[in-house]
Amino acid sequence: PAARGLELEELRKKVSEIMSSGSNIIATIFTHKHPDHIGNIKEIMNIYDAPIWASKETLDHLNIQDNYKILVEGDEFKLRGLSDVSIWSIIETPGHCPGHICINGESGIISGDNCVGVGTILVSSDEGDMREYIDGLERLKMIKPKMLFPGHGPLIANPEKLLNKYIKHRKNRNNKIIEALRSNITDSYEICHFVYTDSPDANM
DSSP, X not given: OOOOTTHHHHHHHHHHHHHHTTOOOOOEEOSOOOHHHHOXXXXXXXXXXXXXXXXXXXXXXXXXXXXXXXXXXXXXXXXXXXXXXXXXXXEEOTTSSTTOEEEEETTEEEEETSSOSSSOOOOOTTTXXXXXXXXXXXXXXXXXXXXXEESSSSOBSOHHHHHHHHHHHHHHHHHHHHHHHHTTOOOHHHHHHHHTTTOGGGGO
């Protein structure tokens, strides 16, 4: 639903397809509160009328006053198709930012910004938590999803491979920081250079 500008017209077309097929939109679910995932919420709500489902942190950020549902760990909802019912459940993964959630179903996990198909994930010092972020990655790995549906990039057909890569990468970075401190490197700029010797452009 993170539509803005020209993307709003694409959203209108998708909503029209959904309605003309005889289906209904039961809710808009946000994985987290960042602008590139929320989009132009006022315009989106003008295109179709559905409750907003999200974590408390995301709803507080949006300042939604009515027609909403707070999602927490273990909440479930059902989607009824022509021949079957799929059950989806909420997983709390707050490492990327407070209130971030993933959505787990039989076909895979909607991973938001927990892991993506392109680029890298920022775990910022102002609102992120690296320990919780790695814990979230390990939780997804334990579930052994068939696929990941990320917030950016294409679907991920080999989740175990990507999750292992993410976990190893983040733990290695943490270990390099500890190594720097033990080597009496305490200036943040020098620590950055020490940690990112394998990708010096990251220091720029």
